[in-house]
Structures are given as C-alpha cells and as structure tokens.
Amino acid sequence: MINALATLAGLLSLATTGVAQNGTKPVYAHFMVGIVENFTVEDWKTDIEQAQGIGIDGFALNCAPPRIDDYTPKQLANAYAAAEELDFKMFISFDFAYWSTGDTELIVDFLANYSSSPAQAYYDGGALVSTFVGDSMDWNAVKDALGDQKITAIPMIQDPGSLANPTTGLDGAFSWYAWPTDGGNSVIEGPMTTVWDDKFLENLGEMPYMAPVSPWFFTHFNTKNWVFICEEQPTHRWEQMLKMKPELIEIISWNDFGESHYISGDQPNHSDDGSSAWADGFPHDAWRTLMKPYIAAYKMGAENPQVDEDQLVYWYRPTPWNVECSNDTLGAPRGRELLDDVVFVSTLLTEAAELTVTSGGQDPVTVAVEAGIHTSNFTMGVGVQKFSVSRGGTEILSGEGEMEISDKCESYNYNAYVGSL
Ligand SMILES: *[C@@H]1O[C@H](CO)[C@@H](O)[C@H](O)[C@H]1NC(C)=O
Ligand SMILES: *[C@@H]1O[C@H](CO)[C@@H](O)[C@H](O)[C@H]1NC(C)=O
Ligand SMILES: *[C@@H]1O[C@H](CO)[C@@H](O)[C@H](O)[C@H]1NC(C)=O
Ligand SMILES: *[C@@H]1O[C@H](CO)[C@@H](O)[C@H](O)[C@H]1NC(C)=O
Numbered sequence: 139m140i141n142a143l144a145t146l147a148g149l150l151s152l153a154t155t156g157v158a159q160n161g162t163k164p165v166y167a168h169f170m171v172g173i174v175e176n177f178t179v180e181d182w183k184t185d186i187e188q189a190q191g192i193g194i195d196g197f198a199l200n201c202a203p204p205r206i207d208d209y210t211p212k213q214l215a216n217a218y219a220a221a222e223e224l225d226f227k228m229f230i231s232f233d234f235a236y237w238s239t240g241d242t243e244l245i246v247d248f249l250a251n252y253s254s255s256p257a258q259a260y261y262d263g264g265a266l267v268s269t270f271v272g273d274s275m276d277w278n279a280v281k282d283a284l285g286d287q288k289i290t291a292i293p294m295i296q297d298p299g300s301l302a303n304p305t306t307g308l309d310g311a312f313s314w315y316a317w318p319t320d321g322g323n324s325v326i327e328g329p330m331t332t333v334w335d336d337k338f339l340e341n342l343g344e345m346p347y348m349a350p351v352s353p354w355f356f357t358h359f360n361t362k363n364w365v366f367i368c369e370e371q372p373t374h375r376w377e378q379m380l381k382m383k384p385e386l387i388e389i390i391s392w393n394d395f396g397e398s399h400y401i402s403g404d405q406p407n408h409s410d411d412g413s414s415a416w417a418d419g420f421p422h423d424a425w426r427t428l429m430k431p432y433i434a435a436y437k438m439g440a441e442n443p444q445v446d447e448d449q450l451v452y453w454y455r456p457t458p459w460n461v462e463c464s465n466d467t468l469g470a471p472r473g474r475e476l477l478d479d480v481v482f483v484s485t486l487l488t489e490a491a492e493l494t495v496t497s498g499g500q501d502p503v504t505v506a507v508e509a510g511i512h513t514s515n516f517t518m519g520v521g522v523q524k525f526s527v528s529r530g531g532t533e534i535l536s537g538e539g540e541m542e543i544s545d546k547c548e549s550y551n552y553n554a555y556v557g558s559l
C-alpha cells in the first residue's frame with residue numbers, strides 16, 4: 139500500500155511538473171569549471187550558444203571547493219549570469235575528488251545561493267544537484283538544512299547495487315560508466331553495452347536515471363594513461379539511448395579536453411592542464427552536428443533520428459594503434475591494442491546514397507547507405523582521408539580531412555580528429 143501510494147504520488151508529481159512530457163526530456167552536458175579560471179560572462183555565453191545550437195538544455199558544473207580553486211564561486215556566478223541572459227540552465231556537480239562528505243554546510247551555502255536563480259535546472263520540483271563520486275554524501279542532511287528550498291539529488295553512484303536500499307536521501311542516480319569497462323578504469327573490448335545502465339535501472343525502480351553519453355576517451359597524463367574502446371560509440375550510444383529512454387541524459391563531456399571527450403569548440407580562453415598536447419588541432423565540433431538529431435529524437439521519445447539535410451561526419455585517429463612514438467616518456471596508453479585500425483563515417487541522409495572512402499594508400503571503397511544516420515568503417519590507410527557521397531550517379535558531398543594519418547609520431551595520441559562535409 140505504501141509503495142502503491144508512493145508510485146501514485148510519483149506519477150502525479152510527474153504530471154504536474156511536466157518532467158516527462160513529450161519533447162521536454164532534459165539533456166545536460168558535463169562542464170569542467172576547473173579549466174575556466176579566467177572565463178568572462180561572454181566566454182560562457184559563447185559556449186552556451188554552441189550547446190543550445192544542438193538542443194542541450196544546460197551544463198552540469200563540475201567544480202572543486204574554493205579551498206582548492208578560489209575562483210569556483212566567481213565562475214559559478216558567471217555561469218548562472220550568462221545562462222540567465224540566454225534562457226539556459228545550470229546545476230552544480232560537486233566533484234568529490236575534492237569535496238568531502240564533511241562539507242555539508244558549504245554545499246548547502248552553494249545550493250542556497252543559486253536555487254532561486256531562473257537559470258537553475260529543476261527536476262521533479264526540486265533544484266537539481268549532482269556529483270562526481272561522493273557516493274556516501276548525506277543528502278538528507280543537505281535537505282534538512284535547506285528546509286523548504288527543495289532539491290532533487292541525482293548524484294553519481296559507483297555501485298548500482300547500493301541503489302536497491304539507498305539511505306543517503308538521493309532522488310535518482312547518475313552513472314559514470316560511459317565507456318566499455320568491467321568497473322573502475324578497466325579497459326575491455328568494445329562496443330559499449332548497456333550492462334551498467336541495466337543495473338542502475340533495475341535497482342532504481344521508480345527513481346530517475348541520468349544516463350551518461352560520451353563519444354570518446356583518451357587520456358595521457360602521468361597519473362592516468364589509457365584509452366577506452368569507443369570507436370562507433372558517437373552514434374552507437376545514442377541509439378542505445380533512443381531505445382532505453384532514460385529520464386535524463388548527461389553528455390560526458392562539454393569541455394574535458396584531458397579525457398578527449400569534449401564536444402565544445404576549442405574554448406580559446408580555457409587554461410591548459412597539459413592536455414593541449416593531444417587536444418590542440420583535434421576539433422570535435424562535428425560530433426555536435428551528429429548529436430543534434432539524436433537529442434531531438436530522445437526528447438520526442440522517437441526511436442530514430444530525423445534527418446533534414448544530407449551531411450557526413452567522419453572521425454579517425456592520427457596513427458595506426460601499434461606505431462611506436464619516438465619521444466614519449468610516459469609510454470603507450472593502456473588498452474591501445476584493442477583498437478581497430480579503421481576510419482569511421484556517419485552519413486546523415488534524407489534518401490539512400492552511395493558512400494566512397496579512400497583512406498590513404500587503400501583502394502577506394504564504395505558502400506550503399508540507407509536514409510537516416512548510419513555509421514560505417516573502412517580499413518585505415520596512411521595518408522590523406524577522402525570522403526564522397528553520390529546519389530543517382532551525382533556527387534552530392536565530397537571532401538578530405540585536414541589531418542593526414544601518419545605512421546610516425548613523437549608522442550602517443552589516440553584522440554579523434556573529427557570533421558564534416
Ligand atoms: C577570450 O580571450 C581573448 C583574449 O585572449 C579576448 O579577446 C576575447 O574577448 C575572449 N573571449 C571572450 C568571449 O571573452
Ligand atoms: C553567491 O552568489 C553571488 C552572486 O551570484 C556570488 O557573487 C557569490 O560568490 C556566491 N557565493 C557562493 C558561495 O557561491
Ligand atoms: C588567470 O588570470 C590571472 C591574472 O591575470 C593570471 O595570473 C593567471 O595565470 C590566469 N590563469 C590561467 C589559468 O590562465
Ligand atoms: C512526441 O511528439 C511527436 C511530434 O509531436 C510525435 O511524432 C511523437 O510520436 C511523440 N512521441 C511520443 C512518445 O509521444
């Protein structure tokens with residue numbers, strides 16, 4: 139009876155807050171505040187406009203406490219101010235690599251400061267709040283301190299099994315298992331499955347799941363040096379989302395250049411944590427082009443993205459996986475031997491057509507592709523990468539990637555070069 143009442147109350151609140159209405163499911167993107175120490179409100183507006191251009195509703199502001207990054211309050215204020223001007227949403231994602239469960243008072247202050255901003259993201263009638271790790275944070279204590287300023291806590295949880303009997307006052311959960319892994323940072327073969335999502339969904343029951351969507355992962359710091367096997371994931375993961383229909387989605391990430399899963403523009407005014415070594419000259423903008431129809435389909439509850447214009451998006455790594463780089467003190471990243479030496483092409487087509495790819499010294503390969511969004515892959519050849527699409531014998535798109543694939547390198551880079559026609 140109690141369960142039935144709780145379910146009924148949940149349905150009623152869904153109906154009155156409209157969170158699950160057709161066309162309104164939220165898509166957020168993870169924003170690293172730690173690399174925008176000197177951002178102005180104008181810088182924030184540039185990013186917000188790019189995100190709005192593909193239907194993203196808001197940013198999850200990943201941040202450290204002021205004792206670590208003294209600019210956190212200033213940049214949160216800039217973020218909310220910019221969002222207020224542009225009708226965008228923000229929520230704080232406390233990064234518990236730096237915050238601790240003893241920071242309740244400070245966390246309450248931060249949340250109270252923004253919960254009445256018109257730019258605050260709301261879910262189910264509460265101001266949304268999330269995290270990176272920090273699984274044992276006591277949200278009941280935060281809620282008690284905030285009184286009638288209602289929050290909806292959807293923290294990142296590492297053990298989905300713990301969601302069967304949650305005791306921390308959370309209202310839902312966010313997963314960081316956005317790449318093929320057996321847990322922790324173990325690298326396994328691709329492609330990405332929904333094994334982890336399914337564990338979250340089973341254990342959450344009626345509570346909302348915020349699913350992670352990430353296009354890529356490569357990092358090459360001395361503290362972390364690995365690649366996850368993502369390959370066709372930029373479209374494959376969205377196809378999973380269109381079937382799964384989770385209540386919320388968070389794209390990982392907007393601007394994490396260090397882990398190579400950014401989809402923002404190059405952010406000229408972000409600070410460099412060393413990741414420019416693998417992110418400079420590797421645009422990912424065309425992944426936004428690719429995500430836009432998927433985001434629209436997800437919001438509408440549609441099973442397939444709608445394509446209104448013929449386009450082609452391609453991505454490839456700068457070298458075959460087993461090339462040994464001549465001047466890299468860190469050594470090769472873990473997982474690289476699981477990568478396939480292929481070039482990826484997503485066609486966004488209004489009608490069926492023929493796709494031809496010439497990868498370096500390989501012979502041209504032509505395949506028939508259907509209408510809609512389809513991803514194909516082609517054996518990688520060293521040299522120039524050429525792409526063309528024809529329909530009824532007439533070429534409708536053609537061009538080549540500005541970066542050539544090489545069999546030489548100084549330092550390891552398994553980031554993706556992404557472009558479009
Ligand atoms: C970014 O910084 C440059 C100077 O490096 C400045 O000219 C520009 O206005 C800044 N961009 C924004 C949007 O504030
Ligand atoms: C509270 O908000 C104001 C204005 O947005 C900002 O200046 C201040 O730094 C914020 N304080 C905290 C703790 O975030
Ligand atoms: C931010 O600006 C301050 C003052 O100009 C400067 O000292 C600091 O190095 C800048 N930080 C970054 C990460 O560029
Ligand atoms: C949502 O609305 C669109 C257009 O109005 C419609 O095509 C689609 O079937 C609807 N989806 C659901 C799940 O109701």
Ligand SMILES: *[C@@H]1O[C@H](CO)[C@@H](O)[C@H](O)[C@H]1NC(C)=O
Binds near residue numbers: 465548
């Ligand atoms: C090797 O890398 C170091 C550090 O990045 C650089 O200073 C040096 O010039 C490089 N050596 C060669 C031969 O390119």
Ligand SMILES: *[C@@H]1O[C@H](CO)[C@@H](O)[C@H](O)[C@H]1NC(C)=O
Binds near residue numbers: 369370478480515
């Ligand atoms: C390349 O395409 C084939 C055929 O669709 C597929 O089986 C294979 O998994 C793809 N390779 C990668 C690395 O995604």
